[in-house]
Structure formats: structure tokens, C-alpha cells
Amino acid sequence: MSTEMQSNSIEFEVHQLMLMRNIEDGKQTKLAEFGISLEDADRISQQVHQKLKLGTEQFSALKLLLGAQDVSATTITYSSRFWPQFEFAAESTNFGTIGPARYQRVAGNPPTVSSPTELPLWSVTVDEFSQLFGPLQSVDSWYPNEEYTFEFAGDKYGVGFGWGLYLGVDRL
Structure with missing residues (x-):
């Protein structure tokens, strides 16, 4: 992964984190691990949001943001730096927007818990x-x-x- 892709993927992961609901303490803890303030995270998320506006070029903009080499690809995955046991996978819709997009486990196992x-x-x-x-x-x-x-x-x-x-x- 290039340095630019690493930097951009961190920006995208900050954006992803900021879109998650009801976990304010968790957000601050995760951001602190990477030396990012909540104020900076809000700014970064807004910048990424502007780059990924809904429309026929949204998925292409995501590929560009993450430094994908194959411009014709209809799927993209990248290894998460925020959650290293997972990778993020996204697909394009027929309209060029971001379709199904989720993290999937690539290392380790789910925790063993009774509840x-x-x-x-x-x-x-x-x-x-x-x-x-x-x-x-x-x-x-x-x-x-x-x-x-x-x-x-x-x-x-x-x-x-x-x-x-x-x-x-x-x-x-």
C-alpha cells in the first residue's frame, strides 16, 4: 500500500468512524490512538463527505480516494488500520454509487463470550x-x-x- 493510500485510507476510516452512531466515547478513544482530535476528525469527515457526494461518480471517487490502481474495478477492498483484524470491502452499483460496503474479518476469531x-x-x-x-x-x-x-x-x-x-x- 502506498503512503498516499495509507493516508487517504486513514481519512476514509475517520469518516467511517464519524458516521457510526451512539459511540462517542469509543470514537474519542479510537481517534486518540492515531493522534487525531475530535475537531480534526469532524473536519476530515466533512472533506471526505464532499469527495464522495452521491452521484454516478461516487464509487470512482472512493477508488480515487483509496488509491486503487484498477480504475475499471467494480469492487474495492483495503486493510483497515483502525481495525486491523478486518478489511473494508465495497461494491459499485449499476449507477456508479457505493453499493454494499462492510468490514469483513481477515484475521483472528470473534471473541468467546457467554453473553x-x-x-x-x-x-x-x-x-x-x-x-x-x-x-x-x-x-x-x-x-x-x-x-x-x-x-x-x-x-x-x-x-x-x-x-x-x-x-x-x-x-x-
Whole structure:
């Protein structure tokens, strides 16, 4: 990965982080690991947002931002620096916008826990969570966040994900 791609992927990951819901403490901790202030993260996210405006060139702009070499590619993946056990994968739609886009595990295994409330932030994907705790019922999805409900040990829970990564669970 080129230095430019590394720099740009960090900018994109900052943008991704800032779009995740309801994890303000987690955001600040993750940003601090990379020496980025919340104020700088907001500025970076706005800049990336401007580069990735919705339209027929959105996916091309993402490829350009991440330094992709194959300009005709309809998919892109890159290794995450924020979450090194995952890589980000995105596909183009037929209209040139960013389509399905989620993190997927490339190293290690999901944590071994006895309850969903024990999972650390960003530790599993949607699919891994479903494998650990049973079927998920989609409740709401607003790019890039998703919410589901599920039953565990006789109780109903809600769980949230951002870009396919676990954000938290609440007993309903």
C-alpha cells in the first residue's frame, strides 16, 4: 500500500468512524490512538463527505480516494488500520454509487463470550454476531448503520452495527 493510500485510507476510516452512531466515547478513544482530535476528525469527515457526494461518480471517487490502481474495478477492498483484524470491502452499483460496503474479518476469531453484552466494541461483524447469538431480525437500516433485534436467554435485545461492525447491544 502506498503512503498516499495509507493516508487517504486513514481519512476514509475517520469518516467511517464519524458516521457510526451512539459511540462517542469509543470514537474519542479510537481517534486518540492515531493522534487525531475530535475537531480534526469532524473536519476530515466533512472533506471526505464532499469527495464522495452521491452521484454516478461516487464509487470512482472512493477508488480515487483509496488509491486503487484498477480504475475499471467494480469492487474495492483495503486493510483497515483502525481495525486491523478486518478489511473494508465495497461494491459499485449499476449507477456508479457505493453499493454494499462492510468490514469483513481477515484475521483472528470473534471473541468467546457467554453473553452479547460482553462483546467489545467493533469486535464482530453482523454475520459473526448472528452466528454467535442466533438469527437477527432487521429493524432499521440507514447507511452505514444497521439495527436488529434478537432473542437471547429468553430476553429480547437490540443490536447496532456501523459498516458491518458491532457497536453495542441493549436489552429491550
